[in-house]
Amino acid sequence: MSRPPLHALQGFVSAARSGNLSRAAESQHLTVSALSHQIRGLEERLGQRLFVRSARGVELTADGQGLFDRVAPHVDAIEQALQPYRARRDDVLTITLMPSFASSWLVPRLPRFLAAHPQIEINLQSTANKVDFERQTDIDAGLRYGPGEWPGLRAVHLFDDWVAPTISPELLARLGRPTLESLGEFPLLGAPGGRWSDWFAQFGGTAPKRFVANFDDSETLHRAAVEGLGIALGRLTLTRPMVEAGRLVTLFDERLKAEFAHYLVFPERSERHRGLQAFREWLLREAQDYAASAECVLARASAKPGRSGSAPAKPARRAR
Template sequence: MGKLPLGLLQQFVLVARLGNLSRAATQANLTVSALSHQMKQLEERLERRLFERGPRGVTLTVEGCSLLEAVGEHFDGIEDALSRYNRRAQDTFTLSASPGIMSGWLVPRLPRLVAAHPELELNLQSGSTLVNFEREPVDAALRYGRGKWAGLHSERLFGEWIAPVAAPELVAKMAGVDPGDLSQWPLLGDPNPSSRWKDWFDQVGGAPPRRYVASFDSFDAQRHAALEGLGVAMGRMVMSKSLIDAGRLVVLGDRYLPVDDAYWLVYPARSKDHAGLQVFQKWLLAEADDYCEHLPVPGNDESPSQR
């Protein structure tokens, strides 16, 4: 077999710990195809199957777990030894966020940040998997939830509301059907274990359908299906506002239901004194305050002081 290149083992450890080729490829500055080829090359050289490949990522086989246990800690030791030589630039800031909050809320506001702080170098990572701050060179993240993530500082930005949304084409097709009677509309199932549709019917009234037209494992996929006219989605208003303003989605009825989850800025203790985070944090909280003063939901009672 000969000696294995250390690079192959290093990439193996990265893929094994992230469980996702796309994210590992981004960190390694490789294409997904190139990284996948390297992992197959490693398996061929070891004559062992290291990964089970599935639609949601990769998982380690028994042989893969044994290899990670054997070599992982050694790479950790090398990284620890070199960490004091890798002081990160204070004017570089890396942020992780889901595709929805990234494109639906953050990106439209970034020109103001760039104009006010041209010295700040932004690295934006978009993905649905929560970043691992212990393993990844990320300074902070935008997250949606209850605000309790172990070992992280959390700052609440603003809340969220939900309402049924559909494409104008579907609304036109359903002309004459009462938008308040959702039992007569094709509904799209959401990925939330305690379905937002259940919350809606419990509080607003009505009965859920016996089956949904289709169900999805992510809100982004569900929203895209709604845009294509497949059915009615339970839309998050923060994420859907730009699409509603552009006329690509229509809110059915005039009811908006507040939910317990909210949007948060989170970061590990190591980032607290990072100059780039401090600049971004100050700008972001000011943007959140302004957004709370002009929330697009009729009848909302949230204010910046409630953050």
């Protein structure tokens, strides 16, 4: 068997990590067709199927996983060895972030940055996968939601987040509006414990013994609320566009501070990237404005007499 070309192995490793041929092709500066051709050629050379392809992306087969485990460290070592000889372009900035944060917060604001800095090209890599900046040296920085400490990375605090019960207008019309005390009688999305326990402890009421459904990511949780499955304890940064569009309603003025906050993170190698410096300055201004608007909402809520949601509710009925 002839030796597989290095570029084919690089494309294979990139596709395996991203689980998406479009993103992998972009990172390799290829078309999706060219990358698919490389992978098919590699599969033919090895006589093994490396990926299972579906509408959602690509997943490694058992043979593909075995090849990845053996090859990826060597591809990474080559990439790291070549890195000092590659010129960094200060006018091209690659940012990784969660798809939900990209669509709900960054993208609506991004035209202002591009208008102020037309010379900078922004590449957004929307992925839920954790990025290894030491290996993925084509990525300059990331926007992350977390505790604020990531080993080997500089973390710049942007703003805190808040959570509050949100419901679809249709479900609200059908069930009526709960009070803080009766909220636990309504269909809730989540799981026993966690932030719901913190909510009931701080604002009163009794948590239900059974929740309608639980989800392991915020985007799916908020989508379930939009579809009328139940009331979600939604993160306001992500639900605000849905509320403004009339797809969700925030039930109370009360807010519970989220466990984590939003940060800009980057490795030491990106410290002097001029494009990142400009993006960081702009991002901090946008974050400050957003945080100020959130503080105004909280201030208005705390200034209201009594507790919000105290009007009598219609008898709550469980969603079927």
